[in-house]
Amino acid sequence: MKPGTRLKSATCDTEVMVIRAGQGTIECGGAPMTEDKQSTSEPATDHANGTLIGKRYVDAEATFELLCVKPGKGSLAVDGTPLVTKDAKPLPASD
Amino acid sequence: MNIALFLEMAAQAAPERTALVCDGARFTYAELFAAAQGAASTIRQSGAEYVALLDESSEAAVLALFGAALAGVPYVPLNYRLADPDLAALLTRITPCLLVGDAARAGTLCEDAANTLLERGDFVTEARAAAPLEEADPGLGVAVQLFTSGTTGAPKAAILRHTNLSSYVIGTVEFGSAEEDMARLVTVPPYHIAGIAALLTSIYAQCRIVLLPAFTPEGWLKLVAREKVTHAFVVPTMLARVVETIRAGTPGDVSSLRALSYGGGKMPRELIEDALDLFPETAFTNAYGLTETSSTVALLGPEDHRAAKASEDPRVRARLASVGRPLPTLELEIRDEDGTVLGPNQAGEIFVRGEQVSGEYKERSALTADGWFPTRDAGYLDEDGYLFLSGRADDVIVRGGENISPGEIEDVLLTHPAIADACATGVPSLEWGEAVGIAIVTAPDCDCPPHDELCQLVRARLRSSRVPERTLVVDALPYNEMGKLLRREVKGWFGA
Numbered sequence: 001m002k003p004g005t006r007l008k009s010a011t012c013d014t015e016v017m018v019i020r021a022g023q024g025t026i027e028c029g030g031a032p033m034t035e036d037k038q039s040t041s042e043p044a045t046d047h048a049n050g051t052l053i054g055k056r057y058v059d060a061e062a063t064f065e066l067l068c069v070k071p072g073k074g075s076l077a078v079d080g081t082p083l084v085t086k087d088a089k090p091l092p093a094s095d
Numbered sequence: 096m097n098i099a100l101f102l103e104m105a106a107q108a109a110p111e112r113t114a115l116v117c118d119g120a121r122f123t124y125a126e127l128f129a130a131a132q133g134a135a136s137t138i139r140q141s142g143a144e145y146v147a148l149l150d151e152s153s154e155a156a157v158l159a160l161f162g163a164a165l166a167g168v169p170y171v172p173l174n175y176r177l178a179d180p181d182l183a184a185l186l187t188r189i190t191p192c193l194l195v196g197d198a199a200r201a202g203t204l205c206e207d208a209a210n211t212l213l214e215r216g217d218f219v220t221e222a223r224a225a226a227p228l229e230e231a232d233p234g235l236g237v238a239v240q241l242f243t244s245g246t247t248g249a250p251k252a253a254i255l256r257h258t259n260l261s262s263y264v265i266g267t268v269e270f271g272s273a274e275e276d277m278a279r280l281v282t283v284p285p286y287h288i289a290g291i292a293a294l295l296t297s298i299y300a301q302c303r304i305v306l307l308p309a310f311t312p313e314g315w316l317k318l319v320a321r322e323k324v325t326h327a328f329v330v331p332t333m334l335a336r337v338v339e340t341i342r343a344g345t346p347g348d349v350s351s352l353r354a355l356s357y358g359g360g361k362m363p364r365e366l367i368e369d370a371l372d373l374f375p376e377t378a379f380t381n382a383y384g385l386t387e388t389s390s391t392v393a394l395l396g397p398e399d400h401r402a403a404k405a406s407e408d409p410r411v412r413a414r415l416a417s418v419g420r421p422l423p424t425l426e427l428e429i430r431d432e433d434g435t436v437l438g439p440n441q442a443g444e445i446f447v448r449g450e451q452v453s454g455e456y457k458e459r460s461a462l463t464a465d466g467w468f469p470t471r472d473a474g475y476l477d478e479d480g481y482l483f484l485s486g487r488a489d490d491v492i493v494r495g496g497e498n499i500s501p502g503e504i505e506d507v508l509l510t511h512p513a514i515a516d517a518c519a520t521g522v523p524s525l526e527w528g529e530a531v532g533i534a535i536v537t538a539p540d541c542d543c544p545p546h547d548e549l550c551q552l553v554r555a556r557l558r559s560s561r562v563p564e565r566t567l568v569v570d571a572l573p574y575n576e577m578g579k580l581l582r583r584e585v586k587g588w589f590g591a
Contacts, residue, residue, distance in 0.1 A: 004258065053270065070104075091268075091396075091422070093326050093356060093380065094390075095390050
């Protein structure tokens with residue numbers, strides 16, 4: 001998956017930009033995300049924690065980093081392992 | 096990612112928030128995004144391969160930036176202060192273009208029929224009326240092309256890709272982090288990287304952008320009070336004039352100003368100390384960055400400023416003259432001429448590496464094989480990682496094989512009460528190849544100290560190799576409009 005690719009959820013409104021990616025399938029709501037909008041189902045019950053716009057989602061190894069550009073009801077995962085939000089290091093405005 | 100997505104996200108998350116205020120015009124985030132989409136249609140229909148701006152800051156600059164991004168063509172803000180022949184030369188490098196701003200001047204300078212020339216108001220009206228561009232993906236090519244100021248040669252076309260700019264924004268700003276009342280005053284010219292970075296980071300944070308098209312200290316103070324500005328960026332020259340104006344008794348309510356950042360040139364130590372006294376409640380940030388690095392690469396934050404000012408330790412106090420520490424999202428090294436990485440307190444050339452660093456010109460990439468960008472700025476890191484600048488690497492005076500930074504000599508000269516401004520430069524010398532020449536501006540009502548006295552001053556504080564061989568007394572030193580000293584011109588005065 002190339003950085004800069006925009007992926008859409010098959011289960012909700014979530015859309016993400018791929019900032020970094022390794023080997024594996026990016027999922028939302030329990031189903032693989034794709035570049036084209038697929039037929040919409042509902043997120044699986046254990047994959048329905050929701051996504052927040054502007055949050056960055058990463059895996060434990062920081063191999064994957066996704067930026068949520070449109071929020072939805074599903075939660076993000078790679079090969080079934082949930083992603084977590086990345087805490088930003090706040091910097092003072094400099095320009 | 097494409098920088099236009101930042102505006103799309105902000106419009107989605109906070110459609111009703113005020114995005115932009117400029118003279119009489121006000122745009123919410125939803126309105127600004129809709130107009131940018133319309134601008135993209137206008138740009139696409141024109142067949143332009145570049146979107147040029149020949150104008151001061153206004154809503155048109157913002158629409159041109161994001162319209163170009165949505166249409167997938169580079170945005171090229173031009174320096175309207177350039178002389179006609181220089182500007183004409185740049186225009187021939189970006190045809191066919193859609194040019195926004197001074198259409199009459201552009202038409203006279205470049206008669207290419209392939210160009211579309213639009214006055215500011217016409218462009219904005221068209222953008223607001225046009226239907227959005229029906230296209231899925233504008234791609235990740237060149238977002239911005241900036242012609243460098245050319246203080247050391249002919250302007251180069253520096254290229255910033257969407258990936259460079261978006262890494263900078265995502266890496267330094269949290270989306271939607273602006274408090275409801277946050278208002279950023281942007282007054283650097285649109286062709287300066289700090290002006291572009293300010294737009295992008297403000298939009299990502301969702302604050303209100305307040306544009307001041309042409310800087311005057313009175314206008315700046317008035318706008319701070321009227322719009323309750325909370326954040327602003329200034330170059331040292333602007334800060335000096337604001338401080339002067341307040342001191343002269345111009346009333347101005349700056350109580351809303353929570354943060355003031357500065358950069359773009361050397362900040363005189365005295366000026367920043369004055370400003371810290373005048374704005375005791377304001378958080379100061381010094382930023383160091385270059386066009387080729389998508390703006391800031393190092394910064395000295397508010398706590399560092401107050402700690403340095405209050406400290407008894409000369410090492411900590413000295414940090415007020417530093418540009419702080421490198422951003423955590425990139426790497427920074429000091430190297431000598433052979434490329435060897437230097438340790439603390441050893442001066443050399445500053446190298447940076449990271450996703451925000453482009454280091455790319457239209458003609459060639461300046462990056463090393465492993466992705467490092469040689470900034471051509473000279474400096475050193477202290478033992479705690481604070482970065483001190485000592486001028487451009489090209490400005491280093493090489494006297495008999497010894498490298499001398501002009502800045503250290505100037506700093507010593509400026510301690511003399513009769514000297515208001517000073518520039519040290521290399522002058523031809525039969526004996527040494529190059530020797531030190533100094534151009535001096537005397538303080539009001541002062542005579543220039545005799546050459547011997549100046550030599551004595553430098554000898555007492557620095558090594559004897561730093562002692563000037565020639566002294567020139569001048570009325571003023573040449574600066575560009577961003578407050579950058581034009582050393583090449585001074586060098587020319589000595590026949591070098």
